[in-house]
Amino acid sequence: MAPSYVLVTGATGFIGAHIVDVLLSHGLKVRGATRSLAKGQAMIDARPKYTSQLDFVEIDDFERTGVFEEAVKGIDSVIHAASPFTYDTKDNEKELIIPAINGVKSILDAASKSDVKRVVITSSFASVLDADRKAPPYFTYTGKDWNPLTYEEAADPATSAVIAYRGSKKFAELEAWNFIKKGDAKFDIVTLCPPMTFGPVVHPVRTVEQLNESNAMLWKIASGHNPLPVARVPFWIDVRDLAKAHVEALLRPEVGNKRYIPAAPEGFSYQLAADIILKEFPWAERTVTKTTDQVIDQSHGLDGETVTKELGVEYKSFKQTVVDLVTQAVDLKRNSTK
Ligand SMILES: NC(=O)c1ccc[n+]([C@@H]2O[C@H](COP(=O)([O-])OP(=O)(O)OC[C@H]3O[C@@H](n4cnc5c(N)ncnc54)[C@H](OP(=O)(O)O)[C@@H]3O)[C@@H](O)[C@H]2O)c1
Incomplete structure (x- = not known):
């Protein structure tokens, strides 16, 4: 049976809100889950065309299960996009x-x-990446690859939030695959x-x-x-x-x-982002740091083509993405300083 009423967790987040919009544009009913109904209401208020298709439920923090x-x-499918994504932490494991x-x-x-038939989960390349795997020879990451990080390494209080985040995504995704392996879902x-x-x-x-x-x-x-930030991976x-991709996967x-x-x-690379901003926005001459020392790492690749073949997604250019975000951020900045 085709999906008709989809629960989206993390619906008020960056990726989740876009997922909500694609689902709504397909005519599906959407229930967003959030810890703050005020954010949910703000999402509804910003989509007056869809008030009859969109509702929100309040959930607790994931510190406890069963939320x-x-x-x-009443839901038949789920897109689970919620997960903590911040590097500003005091206790990574918690x-x-x-x-x-x-x-x-x-x-x-x-x-x-429940009657749910499919759950699409937003994991991350962080659960695929092997930080010690080095080219040459050239290699391509695929959906078969897993980050070799152990739980102990990820949860070590001495490790960085970046490593802990990678662990969070790997072990959360593994939890899902282990659930399916048990065979009774x-x-x-x-x-x-x-x-x-x-x-x-x-x-x-509301603000940048x-x-x-x-x-x-x-x-x-x-x-x-x-200086310009340095990208850890070029993808x-x-x-x-x-x-x-999420909606097609559903x-x-x-x-x-x-x-x-x-x-x-x-x-x-962030230098490529800087070059695009310099070229496309005349004011950037006064702000953007100019550098020529960042080289995009082309020593290995990753398989985004299977998504094009099997989910029908064609990819936008980096230029379009950067220009669209910076244009919007400039407006946000202007409005928040008014
Ligand atoms: N952005 C990226 O570059 C990127 C790349 C790869 C994968 N991802 C993954 O994509 C998903 C969405 O990320 P995003 O960039 O959209 O992040 P985001 O804007 O921070 O949204 C994440 C949402 O998850 C919910 N959430 C976070 N911590 C929670 C907790 N402890 N308990 C309950 N809900 C919690 C929050 O919803 P409420 O505050 O409304 O409760 C938040 O809006 C995450 O799974 C992330 O790991 C992101």
């Missing part, structure tokens, strides 16, 4: 790893007690492992300071951060393409229990 039992009632795992556990437990899953995601925002953001972690990097460059995707029956890496074919 989705009420939220799945703030990143445990909530990410508990979020997946809760949604799958709730789904198994009445639904299937699809996991998506996108790299850095950039692009315009459609969730409730409220931009999500990945877009905040592009705004830092536009507003003169010196990225536009948020609009990623949202489409709508296509044949892709059940598959793992994909949605990613644009073009590599990026």
